[in-house]
Amino acid sequence: MTKAGRILLIALTLLCCAILPAHAGVADAPGENLEISLITYGPGDIYWERFGHDAIELRDTASGEEMNFNYGVFNFDEKNFFFNFARGQMHYLIDAETTTDEENFYAQAGRSVTKQKLAFTPQQAAALRDFLFWNLRPENATYNYDYYVDNCTTRVRDAFDRALGGAIKARLTQLPGGMTYRQQTVRLMSAQPWLMLILDLGLGPYADQPLNAWQESFLPEELQKSIRNITVADGHGGTQPLVQNESLLYPNHLSTPPATPPDLRIPLGMAGLIIAALIVGAWRYARLAYALLGSLFLLLAGLVGLVMLMLWTLTTHHSAWANANLLLFNPLAFLLLRSLWHVRRNIATSRFANSVLALQLIALLIALLMHLLPGVVQQNQPWILLALPCWLALAWSLRKTPPTP
Template identity: 40%
Template sequence: MGLAQTGAGDRLVAAIDAPAGTAGQPAPAAAPAPAATTADAAATVTPAPAAAATPRLGVMTMQPGEIFWERFGHDAIVVVDPASGAATSYNFGFFDLDEPGFLGRFVRGEMQYMLVALPLQQDLAVYREEGRGVFIQWLDLTPAQATRLAQALAEAARPEHARYRYDYFTANCATKVRDALDAALDGQLHRQIAGRSRGNTYRSEAVRLASPAPWLWLGFDLGLSRHADQQLSRWEEAFVPMRLADSLAETRLADGRPLVAATQVLLPHRIAPEPAEAPRPWWPWALAGLALAAAVLWLGALHPRRLAAIALPFWLLGGLLGALMLFLWLGTAHRAGWGNENLLLFSPLCLLLLPGGWRLARGRDGGRLFRGVLSTVTLGAAGALLLKWILLFSQANQPWIALLLPLHLALYVRLRRR
């Protein structure tokens, strides 16, 4: 079976020929490590101090890579066998490239991922080559909890149980690790972090982590609807491996002991660190929008045919992006893209402006249909602002409104009567 590995934004690796649950390629992940308790050059697992019959468990977190699919990090649960000392990485970030209909399910948001068990050193090999840091948080579980979790992972990695329905925000490599730990702790992890929040959202986390790749963060920011703008609890924000690691470091067991007994750096991070949180002011976008609108008004007064020709690529791009957003809403299971208010700024109706715009560029009348559609598109852009400030819709698209509304208005003023 051809397997490839990825995760909540982690990197895609080459297909491998191996039975699920026995071998695989290393998976990427990201997370700034807490203070390490051992030397980071070792890249080996320290001996378990627990009783000989008790497996030792840890959560391994890998820091971001440089390729776009590596930007979001990755994690896995490591189980050290008490008898042999062999360390197995239980990795939820694999999918089957040879699965019939794979591409169609990917587009529709119906991806099937799987849990694969592989040797720890095999899982680490690629990160070492890429310079990505890896650290592990050793868990202070009771013998009963450790044994139960190890057995549950072994059972879940069996081929008949390994598959699960993937969702970028709610069912990925990090949330599966979180849920497995919470089950072993009888819900204690959920109880401690579900009621707390740092004010992050799915959008803010996705845009932050994707920011080194401009086209990637633009895609997230444009494609995510208001469903991605709810404030997340610490439990929900654990879809990011680094956020999960932060919460694990703060979690206490029933008797007050820390859940994480020690943190060990397995590989040093030698490339760019995880992007820091930063505010996103809307006013630079407004200045850019006003500057573009002034240029449109000036050019339209002097060279209306040139303005129409320049407007054609804008309408084509806006119409195609709008059609894609509409498809995500009506034709896929990507819930975070449903009901996207950016459809008012990037309207699929812009495609209907192309014939009339072409006539204007050739010095002819745009036609009644052109004028009607242009009015509708402009009213839709104004409606985005209306929804934001009067009806108080929650989608965080203020920068896009500030950039595009002045441009839509200026095009309407100059081209409506041409």
């Protein structure tokens, strides 16, 4: 090779060495260059942000490239999106973007951003990276979202657990959870009282089952707390904490959810007594107001019952199935509307209406006994305290009307 040729070869070699690092990054970095972190975003102000969010950060220590992978993307433009949402068949996606862009978005919204650097061996880090990029493929990116068992946080948790050989699940299934699905939902939604009440009313016994720490880590803040207690193999025959260090990147500037769920028994029990007193008072002194107030209650009871029945029979929202609140509020209420207006004119309640009323009172009694008997899971005391005085006041007023000659 001539001198000029050798110089050209050296120049090309140097050029390749200069170019290759510029193109290296997370996608093709060796495992020993990958740094794995859990990024947790605090709850936001909008109702769909109240549960918080999280992501997996992969960082190539050689090139400095950082990417965040999250499972919380959905598309309003998807065909039949709202119909599928109502049926409980919500399609979510995994997405990836640069860490800076995503974290700036949450910081500007006033939400906290916490980073936990995790202890992964090079082989585990590479396996996690390969799985996430495989998951990004269009044919693998979509999944059927479930609020409690398959959401953007459980997907992050499961990806970590997969790469760590089941170490997270093995530990967390042995630890008890602090709250039930219902308690966590009510706690986090308490900033929107009407939505909180609707969700609590619509949740069935599934939401009251005791949870372990693995199940309760469906929430970002619970996963963030739980992994602090996990140790993993260090690759040299010993163990080490999974969380190597934790740092608050951006502080929270929004109101924080309460540490415990509000007790709904007193406010709903008081509301039931007030409504019952108004029904009885209106029956005595203002029959038109009585008919209007009673009709409003019966319409709401019937509509709520109809929705709960549809959730149970026509959707895959299994957290709403077998809801004992159907004994308190159900479509039978519609059948009593006419009787209220008869009472206004001192017309006796028909035999049919009396039979419907008797069925509803029996349903109330069953609901009360179900709650008092041991072994019943659903915690619906607040709604029993609301419904019981209202139905008793309506039953008294309908039966108290003197019969026609």
